[in-house]
Amino acid sequence: MAGGVASRHAASDDDGLVQIGVLAERVGLSLRSVRYYEEVGLLTPTTRSVGGFRLYGPEQEERLLLIKQMKPLGFSLDEMRELLDMLDDGAKATPGSKKARRLAVELDREIDEVVSRRHELEKQLDAVDRLARSLRTMSRHLAATDED
Amino acid sequence: MAGGVASRHAASDDDGLVQIGVLAERVGLSLRSVRYYEEVGLLTPTTRSVGGFRLYGPEQEERLLLIKQMKPLGFSLDEMRELLDMLDDGAKATPGSKKARRLAVELDREIDEVVSRRHELEKQLDAVDRLARSLRTMSRHLAATDED
């Protein structure tokens, strides 16, 4: 092991921990969003540096990525927290145990919700396609120079 | 023509005008949203009844539908107003005229924006699918009763 040295520009740590700037950049969210998610209990930093800087591990990055991916479905942050906490509970539970089976049932409900919202969104995308086509028609109509 | 009689429950008018409740129901938006769109100059009622009730014609319903369909793309109401007003201008302009050709150029830029946001959304939908699959895997793993 390389020991607890290094960290160029204090951007990343030997432990694989990263500052909020790196995390936000990687996932594609604003610093404000990440901090806000902490405010509402959706994403807690793994730890803090001596100077008070938030430091995040890979599990937090994974969690943040899930959050970002769920955004287009229009879940509230509270609903996302519910689902993500459920997943964390699931990771700790023994498969087949009573607790795990109860979790699976709840999880199935969440999955149904995800799928149904996904289908809604897909229908809306189809509507967007029709819109784009009619916009193109309109544009060609307007630009018509009578030379064809 | 049947003359200016009727209107059961004052819900619709002979002119094809409808009250806000009917409009909102048809398009699938809240009364508050429709009123808010008027506040920001995005959708003006065709007229008002004697009692002050908002009345909307088919063109307004069409416009509201476009607004609803653009929502998943994440345009701000101001950006939508820009596009919709552009379409209205286009409907009034003579095809091939200088004004119409300028409009067509602007419209093409808007179309590019719509298409690029649409593709972004599609990529996010793919991510959602992967998410749903891993949720299902997790659920089956938890529910495993060792009996298969």
Added chain:
DNA sequence: TTGCTCCTCACGTCACGTGAGGTGGC
């Protein structure tokens, strides 16, 4: 008169954006 839909304030909420002023390590 009752019931329904509508009306206008106006304050609340959610998910952040945006400075303001300050700290901390190369």
Added chain:
DNA sequence: TTGCTCCTCACGTCACGTGAGGTGGC
């Protein structure tokens, strides 16, 4: 010392939600 990234308030914004109190036509 300069430059960069980070910090904590705290107020602003966007797109509505949600009553509060009142009106209007079958």
